Amino acid sequence: MNQKIIKHPEFLILSSENDRNLKSIADWLAYFKVNFFCINTHNDVVSIYNYNMQTEEMILLIDDKKDETIINLNKLKTVFIRNGELKFNVNKIPDTLLKQNSVKDYFYSYIQNLDEFLAYFFQKKYNIIGLWGLALINKLIVLEESKKCGFKIPHTYLKTNFNNLNSNENYISKTLAIPLEMETKTQKFLNYTARIENTSSSEEFMTSLIQKEIKKLFEIRVFVFLKKIYAMAIFSQMNEESAVDCRVYNTENPYLDEPYTIPDSLKTKIFQLMKSLKLNTGSFDFIYTEDDEYCFLEVNPIGQFGYLGAVCGIDLNKVIAQEIIEYEGH
Known part of the structure; x- marks a missing residue:
């Protein structure tokens, strides 16, 4: 040996x-x-x-x-x-x-x-x-805790049918657990957030996360590492493919991303939620609505941040290395 x-x-x-x-x-x-x-x-x-x-x-x-x-x-x-x-x-x-x-x-x-x-x-x-292990965090609990911190969230339901949904409104369905990925030798499949096409269906299904679709001007990705915050605006509404889920990216006709400065009031709520969830790093997703409001969607404790750093003109890997060295805990 x-x-x-x-x-x-x-x-x-x-x-x-x-x-x-x-x-x-x-x-x-x-x-x-x-x-x-x-x-x-x-x-x-x-x-x-x-x-x-x-x-x-x-x-x-x-x-x-x-x-x-x-x-x-x-x-x-x-x-x-x-x-x-x-x-x-x-x-x-x-x-x-x-x-x-x-x-x-x-x-x-x-x-x-x-x-x-x-x-x-x-x-x-x-x-x-960071969080121990797979850093899994319950999206449903996150939404409940975000309300306590004063965040606006989409009208959210857990349902096994479409009963009592307003037929004049649009709704989306999204995973309430980790994304489902499947691969073959030639293709890769990933479940995305999608608009529900037929809410008049009487079909019964397993308990699913359904939200009222928010009319948005753009999306915001916020990356937090300890006490530092970086953000970018994602103009996913530019393309029909990405209008519901910005991960559905059209490489031939890409949407715009721009550095973004979030207000201090939103920073305060973010840190309140992080304290509640015992997080000290994570990627947060928001919608900026047509009514000029910030609508909280979710947080990923291990979200990717390299592209956000590039958009903001910052090497976040260098920032993280420096913060790790200087970190002295709470």
């Missing part, structure tokens, strides 16, 4: 190799000569190599299938949780045993306990940026 590499990082990043921002952030940290280590949540396997509960000294073992690295946490200051959940090392179990529910339940509980303990330990000992 190869000799184990020993590291004593001051900064730890948890992110997947599929995160398009990870390499640039790591490059900037290296440029600033920061002592950091990245755990690739897509590939690396983690073990709690040694932990003394009396002294609270912890050492992790990271196996990337090529090398094994011992991570001594005695110098660690800040953990930036960007994307993905940790994979833990477990002994190989014969398939015949894995078919037994009791064995599957045991290993599920085993992994959950390790994961929950690491989350608890990190949050107790170090400065944390």
Whole structure:
């Protein structure tokens, strides 16, 4: 077996190799000569190599299938949780045993306990940026909490039919969970927000998130990292394809994006909502309505921000690297 590499990082990043921002952030940290280590949540396997509960000294073992690295946490200051959940090392179990529910339940509980303990330990000992694990956040709870912070939101319903909807209004349907992605060898499918074409249908369906369509002038994407805010206006109404969902992009006839300055009153509400949701970073989506109001749609704790930075003329990867270095918690 190869000799184990020993590291004593001051900064730890948890992110997947599929995160398009990870390499640039790591490059900037290296440029600033920061002592950091990245755990690739897509590939690396983690073990709690040694932990003394009396002294609270912890050492992790990271196996990337090529090398094994011992991570001594005695110098660690800040953990930036960007994307993905940790994979833990477990002994190989014969398939015949894995078919037994009791064995599957045991290993599920085993992994959950390790994961929950690491989350608890990190949050107790170090400065944390981001949400642990997959950073999943309940859209329905977010909408309820946003109302408490004074945000205007679309008229929203959870329904299994179209009964009692106003036939003179337009409605949209959007996912209430994570986006559904499916791939074949030649195509990729993703569910988008879409206008409901026939609300007179008597069809019954599983509980779905339905909202009254807002008449908008443009959309706004706001990226928040700790106390810094950057925003851009998205003129998705320029194209019919993107009018309901700006992700439906026409490369031959693209809509415009422009830097945007949001008012202080909106910033205050954003930080109130972040405090309520225990977030310190995230991407927020708004509609600016024909009535000159800001309408809150949702927040993504791990939303992409590179393009927004380009629109605003800022390298947000550099900004994030600098903020990670300077962050001292609350």
